[in-house]
Amino acid sequence: MALLSCQGVEASYGNIKVLKGIDLxxxxxxxxxxxxxxxxxxxxxxxxxxxxxxxSAGRILFGERDITAMAPERIVGLGISQVPEGRRIFPRMTVVENLMMGAYLQKGVDTRAIEAVFKLFPELSERRSQKGGTLSGGEQQMLAIGRALMAKPKLLLLDEPSLGLAPLVVERIFETIRQINAEGSTVFLVEQNARMAFSVADRGYVMETGKIVLEDEASALLDNEMVKTAYLGE
Ligand SMILES: Nc1ncnc2c1ncn2[C@@H]1O[C@H](COP(=O)(O)OP(=O)(O)O)[C@@H](O)[C@H]1O
Ligand SMILES: [Mg+2]
Known part of the structure; x- marks a missing residue:
């Protein structure tokens, strides 16, 4: 059984339908x-x-559980955490306070979880009392990922973690995505940097105007003519 399955999922903003039947x-x-x-x-x-x-239509299953109509905090509690596009860290809070926000559903301060994040990102450990807003873009991305990890997700959703970061920093972020996966979290990664995404992923989906148009092993997508032309600039 899949960990997550989307079946014919539709969603709209007002009367504009944006997801037109997603299966993944x-x-x-x-x-x-x-x-x-x-x-x-x-x-x-x-x-x-x-x-x-x-x-507005279709269903989303997490394991056997139907989460389609569930409140966001219950979904987090079941083990799905998101790292939103643009990081959305709290600029006036310190690194540690930002991390604690990721564990707000748990009782008490989980110092072991914080130390686990610092082990993954030593860069943050050195800046634990620094305000989030004073971190570099790459450090803010690490903080956003660390905050999501505080909830100990079974499934981590990452929305364009490479956006606006220098190539070396992107390498660093992708290296930690591999590590997070190796330590037991399943990862669903949204990226515009298709080449980086395929280099780290097992499988991939290609989306166009609210529909999935292609699905394959990441290595096969790298060789796909349509993908090469439209997303790899070849
Ligand atoms: N809050 C919103 N209100 C209205 N339309 C939105 C909103 N967010 C996104 N959209 C529209 O939905 C479509 C899909 O957006 P989005 O999911 O952000 O695309 P992507 O992440 O692939 O760039 C776009 O046409 C966008 O303009
Ligand atoms: Mg987006």
Whole structure:
């Protein structure tokens, strides 16, 4: 059974339908990527999985559980955490306070979880009392990922973690995505950087205007003529 499955999922903003019947599956232990042009509906897909936006049709299953109509905080409690596009860290809070916000559903301060994040990102450990807003873009991305990890997710959703970061920092972020996956979290990665996404993912989906148009092993997508032309600039 898939860890997450979206079946015919539709979602709208007002009367504009953005997701027009999404079918996808993510299996336990995988890194799956979702690529597509700006405006295709990638972020909307993640928002709908998280329950922030409600699906107007179809269903979303997490294991055996139907989470389609569930409140976002219950979905987090079941083990799905999102790293939103643009990081959305709290600029006036310190690194440690930002991390604690990611564990707000748990009782008490989980110092072991904080130390686990610092082990993954030593860069943050050195800046634990620094305000989030004073961190570099790459450090803010690490903080956003660390905050999501505080909830100990079974499934981590990442929305364009490479956006606006220098190539070396992107390498660093992708290295930690591999590590997070190796330590037991399944990963669903939204990216515009298709080449990086396919290099880290097991499988991928390609989305165009609210629909999945292609699905394959990441290595096969790298060789696909349509993908090469439209997303790899070859
Ligand atoms: N809050 C919103 N209100 C209205 N329309 C939105 C909103 N967010 C996104 N959209 C529209 O939905 C479509 C898909 O957006 P999005 O999911 O953000 O795409 P992507 O993440 O693939 O770039 C776009 O046409 C976008 O303009
Ligand atoms: Mg987006």
């Amino acid at each position: 599956e993510i299996n336990q232990g995988e890194i799956v990527c979702l690529i597509g042009a700006n405006g295709a509906g990638k972020s909307t897909t993640l928002m709908t999985i998280c329950g922030i936006l409600k699906a």
